[in-house]
Amino acid sequence: MGSDALLFYIFAGAAVLGALLVVTQKNPVYSVLALIASFFGLSGLYVLLEAPFVAVVQIIIYAGAIMVLFLFTVMLLNVPREDAAEWDRAHPLYRPMAVRIGGALAILLALELGWALSRTAGLGGGVADEHPAVSSVAELGRVLFTDYMFAFEVTSILIIVAMVGAVVLAKKREE
């Protein structure tokens, strides 16, 4: 096993373990922290794929900016710990219908994962060989503002709409 493969398993393991902890933790603050750990694992995978820019941006935007706001909100709301006793009866996810739908979705996800795994030929090299755009910041910027111009602009409009919507919702109603 090469050092790249070893590192892949470490980072992938961290990402999966973090994601599992997000849903299994009872304390929401721990869930937020587990999600950050998961993002770090993903960022490590990006480095292995020879895309350092994407890796760093992953940390700045997701682990840095967005998760700080998550943590902020969770702390301010002071969400209580999820209680095991309530889970037994009252929780909506316990209803038979919810269990059936959830089960069906889980089977579908497993099938898709199996299909995707059957099509990959194992661990490949860095994406930089096929897509040099990912590894160089200048090239990434050029591609973003030429080939993917439309998608880029539409995304930014979407974000502005979301921001305006949030401001409208948060504004006090004058009557």
Add this chain to the structure above:
Amino acid sequence: MAEIIAWVTSPEFIVYASIVGVVFGGLQISAAVMVYAERKVAAFMQQRLGPMRVGPYGLLQPVADILKLFFKEELRPKAADAFLFTLAPIISVATAYVAFAPVPFGAPTTLFGLLDEPMALQVSDVNVAVLVIFAVASMGVYGIVLAGWASNSKYSLLGGLRSSAQMISYELAYGMSLATVVMFSGSMSLREIVDLQQGYWFGVIPKWYIFIQPIAFFVFACAGIAETNRAPFDFPEAEQELVAGYHTEYSSMRFAMFFMAEYINMVTVSAVAVNLFLGGWHGPFIPPEYGWLWFLIKLAFLLFCYLWLRWTLPRFRYDQLMSFGWKVLLPVATVNLLLTAAGVLYFGL
């Protein structure tokens, strides 16, 4: 196993490990020196002598402080979250150390002919160094927020929340000023940015970016002080309102780790400022082989400015801090960025 031993004993590894050791030890020593310098500068500004008892001119005061902190009792509030309470100072101090990794502090050197090939005075030369520093700095806020939350105390929580609000606000301006320099130099590697600042205009004025981008430097300095939670932006630990802010409940070495993180962050921000705006290790009179001396001189000056500001300016009010960040610093940085972009595009600056 044999491979690993061969790798560990290879000259490259030894050189690399010693660089890591120098940076690690240097940062630790700089924290101790800063504690002493802070007390002495404060004393001189208030016409006192400062620490004088331990060693000549109180020079051994940091040693005494560290020993005292080691032997103090580790206290933890009963209702505190034990795991996060321990984790928070570790996050703080670890991010402070990691942030220095991509910072170069001298031209490649052969150590006075000791080595065959010149080695870089830098832990790792990442080609997105500017972004890495920014990313790691934005991680530091978790240490403070979690400390505030895990202590389960009102003062700590308020300190932690204030800190996160402040850091989020000032990170934007910080990033904008970094982007301006990146755009102007056309590189994200600190080493390349430093080398672009070589030479002089008219043979006198050094080609440092501070003279071309004074606004970016001003924004960077303000945001840097706010990021490191120093006066006049030291709200997270405003003594008069919040006791000691996020580290109210901390004692002994856990407290010392927050303290160390604060000083190391100051060193890192200053080192980045030296590289981005003050020409790094380039300067007159000293031969390039000893460029790191210039780096240390500039670094020491910026660190002195930190202390100077702290003991000169009173603290802002919290709402003033927020409106300054959002309504002054961010617009100024944005306009400066756009002007620089226009300059680079149309005049090829």
